[in-house]
Structures are given as C-alpha cells and as structure tokens.
Amino acid sequence: MNRAAENLCLSLLSNCRTLRKLKQIHAFVYKSGLETDPLIAGKILLLSAVQISDAIDYARRLFIHHPNPDVFMYNTLIRGESESDSPNNSVSSFVRMLGESYSPPDSFSFAFALKAAANLQCLKTGFQLHCQAMVRGLDTHLFVGTTLVSMYGECGYVEFARKLFDEMNEPNVVAWNAIITAYFRGNDLSGADRMFGLIPCRDLTTWNVMLAGHTKAGDLERAKGLFLRMPSRDDVSWSTMIVGFAHNGCFYEALQVFRELVGSGNRPNEVSLTGVLSACAQAGAFEFGKVLHAFIEKIGFVWISSVNNALLDTYSKCGNVLMARLVFERMPGKKSIVSWTSMIAGLAMQGYGEEAIKLFHEMEESGTRPDEITFISVLYACSHAGLLERGHEIFSKMTGHYNIEPTIEHYGCMVDLYGRAGQLHKAYNFVVQMPVPPNAVIWRTLLGACSFFGDINLAEQVKKRLSELDPDNSGDHVLLSNIYAVAGKWKDVDTVRRLMAEKNMKKTPGWSMIEVDKIMYRFVAGDKLNDITEEAYNKLSEITLKLKVEGGYVPEVGNVLHDIEEEEKEDTLSKHSEKLAVAFGMARLCKGSTIRIVKNLRVCKDCHSFMKSISKVYKLDIVVRDRSRFHSFKEGSCSCRDYW
DNA sequence: ATAGGGTTAG
Numbered sequence: 001m002n003r004a005a006e007n008l009c010l011s012l013l014s015n016c017r018t019l020r021k022l023k024q025i026h027a028f029v030y031k032s033g034l035e036t037d038p039l040i041a042g043k044i045l046l047l048s049a050v051q052i053s054d055a056i057d058y059a060r061r062l063f064i065h066h067p068n069p070d071v072f073m074y075n076t077l078i079r080g081e082s083e084s085d086s087p088n089n090s091v092s093s094f095v096r097m098l099g100e101s102y103s104p105p106d107s108f109s110f111a112f113a114l115k116a117a118a119n120l121q122c123l124k125t126g127f128q129l130h131c132q133a134m135v136r137g138l139d140t141h142l143f144v145g146t147t148l149v150s151m152y153g154e155c156g157y158v159e160f161a162r163k164l165f166d167e168m169n170e171p172n173v174v175a176w177n178a179i180i181t182a183y184f185r186g187n188d189l190s191g192a193d194r195m196f197g198l199i200p201c202r203d204l205t206t207w208n209v210m211l212a213g214h215t216k217a218g219d220l221e222r223a224k225g226l227f228l229r230m231p232s233r234d235d236v237s238w239s240t241m242i243v244g245f246a247h248n249g250c251f252y253e254a255l256q257v258f259r260e261l262v263g264s265g266n267r268p269n270e271v272s273l274t275g276v277l278s279a280c281a282q283a284g285a286f287e288f289g290k291v292l293h294a295f296i297e298k299i300g301f302v303w304i305s306s307v308n309n310a311l312l313d314t315y316s317k318c319g320n321v322l323m324a325r326l327v328f329e330r331m332p333g334k335k336s337i338v339s340w341t342s343m344i345a346g347l348a349m350q351g352y353g354e355e356a357i358k359l360f361h362e363m364e365e366s367g368t369r370p371d372e373i374t375f376i377s378v379l380y381a382c383s384h385a386g387l388l389e390r391g392h393e394i395f396s397k398m399t400g401h402y403n404i405e406p407t408i409e410h411y412g413c414m415v416d417l418y419g420r421a422g423q424l425h426k427a428y429n430f431v432v433q434m435p436v437p438p439n440a441v442i443w444r445t446l447l448g449a450c451s452f453f454g455d456i457n458l459a460e461q462v463k464k465r466l467s468e469l470d471p472d473n474s475g476d477h478v479l480l481s482n483i484y485a486v487a488g489k490w491k492d493v494d495t496v497r498r499l500m501a502e503k504n505m506k507k508t509p510g511w512s513m514i515e516v517d518k519i520m521y522r523f524v525a526g527d528k529l530n531d532i533t534e535e536a537y538n539k540l541s542e543i544t545l546k547l548k549v550e551g552g553y554v555p556e557v558g559n560v561l562h563d564i565e566e567e568e569k570e571d572t573l574s575k576h577s578e579k580l581a582v583a584f585g586m587a588r589l590c591k592g593s594t595i596r597i598v599k600n601l602r603v604c605k606d607c608h609s610f611m612k613s614i615s616k617v618y619k620l621d622i623v624v625r626d627r628s629r630f631h632s633f634k635e636g637s638c639s640c641r642d643y644w
Numbered sequence: 645a646t647a648g649g650g651t652t653a654g
Contacts, residue, residue: 046645075645111646143646150647177647208648215649239649274651281651310651338652345652376653409654441654 005032006040013043018303019055019333022047042072049080053270053304054333056084068102075108082116085336090116091125098132105132107141114147118154126151142168146175153182158191177205184213208236215244220253235269243275246282252520254279255288270304277310284598284625286318287518305331309338316346319596319623319630337368345377350630351640353385357394372404379413383420384629386643391417412442419449420643424458440470444479448602451479459483474505512577512599516588523580533580540583543614551613556606578607578624582614594621602626612636 009032012025026035026044034040041062049059063069063077074097081090094113097105105113110133117126130148133139139148145168152161161182168175176199183192192213199206207230214223227233227241238261245254258276261268268276273296280289293311301307308331316324328335328343340363347356360378363370370378375398382391395414398404411434418427427446431438443466450459459480466476477500484492511524527533547553578599585595603611603626611622616636624631632639 050645072645079645108645115646141646146646172646174647179647181647203647205648210648212648236649241649243649269649271650275649278651306651308651313651336651340652342652371652373653380653407654412654 002032002034006034006037009034009040010043013040013047016047017052018300019048019052019058020303022052022055022058036067038070038072041066042070042076045073045076045080049076050083053306056080057334060089071103071106071109074100074103075106075112078109078116079112082112082119087116087119091120094129105136107138107144110138110141110144111147114144114151118147118151121155123152123155123157126155140169142170142172142175146171146178149175149182150178153178153185156186158182158186158188173199173201173203173206176200177203177209180206180209181213184209184216187217189213189217189219204230204232204234204237207231208234208240211237211240211244215240215247218248220244220248220250235266235272238266239269239271239275242272242279246275246279249282251279251283251285255283255285255520267299270301270307273301274306274310277307277314281310281314281317283513283515283520284318284596285515285518285520286320286596287515289314289318291518302330303332305333305336305339309336309342312339312346313342316342316349317625319350319625319632321346321350321352335366335368337371337374340366340368340370341374341377344374344381348377348381348384349625350632351385351643353381353387353390356381356385357387357390360394370402372407372410375402375404376409376413379410379417383413383417384640384643386421388417388421388423408436408439408442411436411438412445415442415445416449419446420452422449422453424449424453424455428458428462438465440466440473443469444473444476447476447479451483454483454486456483456487456489472503472505474500474507477505478507508601510577510599510601512581512597514581514585514595514597516585521581521584523577523584525577526575527577527580532584535587536580536584539587540579543583543586543618547610547613547617551617553610553613556609576604576607578603579610582611582622586614586618586620592620594623597622597624599624599626602628603631608638608642612638 009025009029016022016025022044029035029040029044045059045062048055048062059077059080063073066073074093078090078093081087081093090113094105094109097103097109110129114126114129117129130139133144138144145164149161149165152164161179165171165175165179176195180192180195183195196210207226210226211223214226223241223244227237230237238257241257242254245257254276258268258272261272273292277289277292280292296302296307296311308327312324312327315327324343324346328339331339340359344356344359347359356378360370375394378394379391382394391414398410399406415427415431418430427449431442431446443462447459447462447466450462463476463480466473470476477496481493481496484496509524511522513520513522521532523533523536578597581597582595589595603624608631611624611631611633613636614620615622615633622633629640
C-alpha cells in the first residue's frame with residue numbers, strides 16, 4: 001500500500017512544472033507519511049532547487065527541516081543555490097557539508113560549489129575549493145577538472161585555465177567547450193576561434209558557445225553566419241541570437257529571429273521571451289509586447305519572475321505605467337530587487353517622482369535591500385520631477401544608512417538634479433568638489449543644463465573641460481552652437497560649425513520610431529524620399545497648416561543650427577524625425593488611438609510645442625519617449641510640465 | 645548530476 005502511494009507521488013512529481021503544483025503534491029506526500037522517503041524527498045528538492053524557477057527559498061526551507069539529508073540532497077541544494085541570486089549560500093552549504101561526517105562531499109559537490117565560485121567570480125573561494133579537491137584526490141576527476149577550467153576562466157585567469165586544461169588526461173567535448181568559453185571570457189576571440197578549429201569533435205553546445213561568444217563581443221555578423229552554418233539548433237541557440245541582437249540594440253533583428261523561431265514550429269522558452277521583450281522595450285513596440293503578454297499568460301509563464309520583470313519593463317518603456325503597475329502588483333511570490341527597481345524606474349521616466357519615492361519606501365519596508373541600481377533610479381526620479389530636497393535626502397541615505405559607495409553615475413544624477421532645476425552654479429560646485437574625477441558624461445550633463453537655461457559663460461567653461469576629455473564629440477559641439485544660436489551669436493555659431501567641419505565630425509542622426517500593425521517604422525531627419533516618407537511629409541504639411549491656423553502654432557527656430565532665412569529654418573525644423581513619425585502615425589493609425597513615438601535623442605523645444613498643439617487641435621494623445629524621459633501630450637499640455 | 649542562453653541604470 002505504501003509502495004502504491006510512493007509510486008503515485010513519484011508519477012505526480014514527474015509531471016510537476018510549477019511551485020504551486022509542487023506545494024499541493026508536497027501536502028499529499030505529508031498526508032501519506034512519505035516526507036522522509038529518500039527518493040521522494042530528493043525529487044521534491046531537485047524540483048524546487050533546480051527545475052522550477054524562483055523556488056530556491058522553498059528548497060532551502062525543505063532542506064532545513066529534513067533530518068539527515070543524504071549526499072544527493074546536499075548536492076542538489078548546493079547546485080540550486082549556485083545558480084540562484086546569492087551563490088554564496090551555495091558555498092555555505094558546501095562548508096556545512098564538510099562538517100557532516102556521514103556525508104563527505106563527492107565530485108558532484110565540488111563541481112556545483114565551483115560553479116558558485118565561478119558565478120561569484122571569487123577566485124579566493126574557487127582556489128580554496130581547488131585545494132580541498134586536491135586533498136581528497138578529486139581534482140583530477142573529469143567533471144571537477146572541467147568545472148575548475150570554467151571557474152578559473154570566469155574569474156579572469158584564462159592562462160591558468162588553459163594550463164589545467166592541458167594537464168587533463170583525456171578532455172572530452174565538454175572540457176573543450178569550457179576552455180573555449182574561458183577564451184571568450186578573457187576577450188581572446190582569436191584564441192577561442194583557434195580552439196574551435198582544433199576541437200576533435202563538436203556538439204551543439206560547442207556551436208552555442210561560439211554564438212554566445214561572438215554576440216557578446218558584438219560581432220553579430222559572425223554569430224549569424226555560425227547560426228546558419230550549424231548542423232542543428234536548439235532553444236539555447238535561438239535564445240542566444242535573440243538576446244544577442246537585443247543587447248546590441250538590433251531590436252528589429254531580435255524581433256525577426258523570434259518570429260522565425262515561432263514560425264519554425266518551436267515553442268519559445270522563458271529566455272527567448274525575456275530577450276524579445278527586452279527588444280520590444282528598447283524599440284517601444286507596444287502592440288507586439290501585448291501579443292507576447294497574451295502568449296505568456298496562455299502558456300503559463302506568468303509564474304516566472306524574470307519574464308514578469310521583462311514584461312513590466314516593456315510596458316513601462318512603451319509608456320504604459322498602468323499596465324506595468326498591474327504586472328508588478330500581480331507578480332507571484334516575493335518581488336525581487338529587479339522588479340522593484342524596474343517599477344521605480346518606470347515611474348521615474350514618466351516624471352512620477354513622488355510615486356517613485358513612495359514605492360522606494362515600500363521596497364525598504366518589504367525587507368528588500370536597495371542596491372546601487374535602485375538608487376540610480378530613485379535619484380533619476382527626483383531629478384526628473386524637480387524634487388531637490390528629496391534627492392538630497394536619498395543621496396545621503398545611500399551613503400550613510402546603506403553604506404553604498406556612490407559611483408560616477410550617482411554623482412551624474414546629482415549634477416542632473418541641480419542642473420535641471422536651473423541651479424547651474426550649485427551643479428558646477430558639486431562637480432568640482434566630487435571625490436571622483438568628473439568624466440565627459442558629467443560635464444555633458446552640465447552642458448545640457450547650460451543649454452536649456454541659456455548660460456553662455458558657464459557653457460563655454462564646461463565645453464573647455466569637455467574638449468580636454470572628449471574633443472571629437474559632435475553632440476557637445478551641437479549643444480554649444482545651439483546655445484550661441486539662441487542668443488543670436490551667429491559668429492560663434494559659425495566658428496563651432498567650421499571646427500566641426502574641419503574635424504569632419506558627424507552629427508548623430510536623430511531618428512524616431514513608430515509601430516503600425518506590429519511593424520516598427522523608423523524615420524531619420526532629412527530622410528530620402530520613398531513611399532513611406534512621402535506619405536509622412538504630405539500628412540505633415542497638412543497638419544502644420546491646420547496647427548498654424550487653428551492652434552496658433554509658431555515654430556521656435558532658436559534651436560536651429562544655421563544662421564539662415566526664417567523660412568529655411570522652419571524647413572529644417574519640419575524635418576525633425578519625431579514630426580514625421582507622428583504624421584505617419586496620424587495617417588495610418590485608427591482615429592483616436594494614442595500615438596507612441598520613441599526617439600534616440602532629446603526632443604527639441606519646437607517639436608515639444610508642436611506635439612502639444614496637435615494634442616489640443618486634433619484631440620489626440622501622444623506619448624513620446626526620448627533619450628531622457630516620457631512626454632505624454634494631452635489637451636495641449638505635457639506631463640513633463642515643460643521640465644525636461 | 646561537468647560545458648552554452650536570462651530581466652533592472654548609464
């Protein structure tokens with residue numbers, strides 16, 4: 001009878017995919033008095049520690065309450081913890097195991113604990129484990145040796161990894177894959193390629209290692225070539241390509257590979273989904289993001305926190321905080337630091353400073369310790385909402401209460417905080433007194449503020465420092481020349497322009513994107529004519545006329561670089577990519593639907609008032625995400641309250 | 645039960 005119950009439990013467990021279901025089965029196991037059955041306890045631990053995402057806390061509790069865990073259970077816990085958010089727990093479990101006389105660590109224990117050291121990139125821990133393995137004569141074990149190669153590679157000691165590899169008795173394909181990965185880790189692409197040529201036989205992982213190595217190095221052409229050449233592909237190959245494209249800003253390609261993946265009859269896994277969602281977030285592909293959301297609900301990935309985090313980020317980067325908030329509130333289990341930080345950043349981008357700070361306090365109360373990224377998001381929220389006092393408080397809290405050493409990015413946020421508020425000299429003094437030497441980004445932030453508030457004297461001073469640090473940056477010259485243009489100092493404008501021409505500096509072309517029928521269209525300022533741009537230009541002149549007549553729109557020519565005739569200036573302005581994108585959206589989208597634009601640079605003052613005017617005259621909502629924040633235009637005003 | 649893919653900011 002007990003035998004029958006045991007078989008029933010085992011068969012239930014073999015089909016278990018979610019923590020929810022596992023808990024139900026676990027309850028049944030208790031009812032049947034089988035909780036100490038080694039086979040069943042081992043399987044439940046394996047599921048919660050390794051096979052089900054985000055269930056490691058459950059696994060730990062289960063382990064603690066289990067009397068005399070065997071070697072398998074120890075190894076399973078060490079394994080699960082090595083891949084969790086805190087791999088140091090894995091090392092602690094290993095140390096605890098060392099103290100148990102009845103279950104000494106075996107080759108598996110070492111392999112998993114070494115994996116934790118690799119994930120921690122902690123050479124000291126790895127080396128200590130290596131020594132322990134030598135004492136027990138396990139360092140020559142094939143699996144342990146392979147993980148040692150991998151660990152040293154991960155910790156940046158590629159030469160040493162190579163030495164161990166050369167000393168291995170008969171390295172198999174897995175060991176070869178580990179040494180190739182180590183070469184990539186050390187940025188030695190030709191070394192990796194050389195080993196790829198020497199390897200006696202290749203398996204699927206060998207190819208996947210090559211894909212990952214080249215996408216991480218930014219060589220997507222090479223990766224794509226390998227992807228097409230490889231004899232077969234699995235879900236890791238697909239997700240490597242999707243994530244690789246997404247990380248390198250090639251969202252179009254990322255979406256395309258995802259479509260191919262689905263088109264070829266495969267079911268995307270959670271990694272492909274997080275990758276493609278990240279591409280949607282960057283591109284602002286709201287409609288496609290919603291399709292993915294539906295898909296995620298349908299196949300039950302709502303239980304995976306990484307997918308939820310990516311989804312939350314997609315909604316907030318597409319300008320829909322309400323949906324982001326909904327995903328955030330409905331997330332199962334404990335919210336991770338990534339969930340909190342993404343939600344805070346989402347509110348910050350919309351200018352909801354108070355709400356972001358409120359959420360930050362909720363996070364603190366929930367017992368999740370904010371990290372340096374969280375503070376960047378909160379400080380960003382303060383600077384974009386003009387909350388000087390709060391920004392100051394939070395900065396002090398970071399250093400005082402949380403003992404987090406500010407990085408140059410945190411100082412950048414503070415400069416931005418003062419700069420955006422127009423306290424330019426306070427910002428300047430802050431930069432001069434910073435304990436870290438200011439870099440180009442810091443000075444550029446200040447130059448941007450000088451440009452917004454038209455402080456020519458300070459701008460010239462700041463530009464001098466920038467010329468020392470990053471003399472060939474075109475954006476800085478454009479900013480300076482804009483400052484002169486606004487002040488009508490055309491001689492100075494000319495000097496800057498000539499310098500730019502002499503040095504052959506190219507302006508970063510501004511582009512804007514808009515999604516129509518789940519396809520992203522990209523417009524570049526002064527684009528050549530084709531069917532799409534012609535449609536946009538035609539609609540744009542119609543809109544401009546209507547705005548001038550009915551909305552009292554007057555082009556603000558101050559931001560135009562050249563000292564040319566008024567009419568010509570207006571012509572340059574009218575080619576700004578965000579205007580083309582909006583016009584295209586108005587021509588193509590259903591009447592009354594919100595227009596969503598993503599722009600790579602910051603929106604100019606003229607385009608800003610143009611959008612306001614459209615929202616009033618056409619009674620249309622427009623959401624523009626620029627380099628720095630969201631602008632939601634409604635009934636003639638913008639959510640940024642002209643503070644950007 | 646060794647190797648390969650993962651979401652947050654700048």
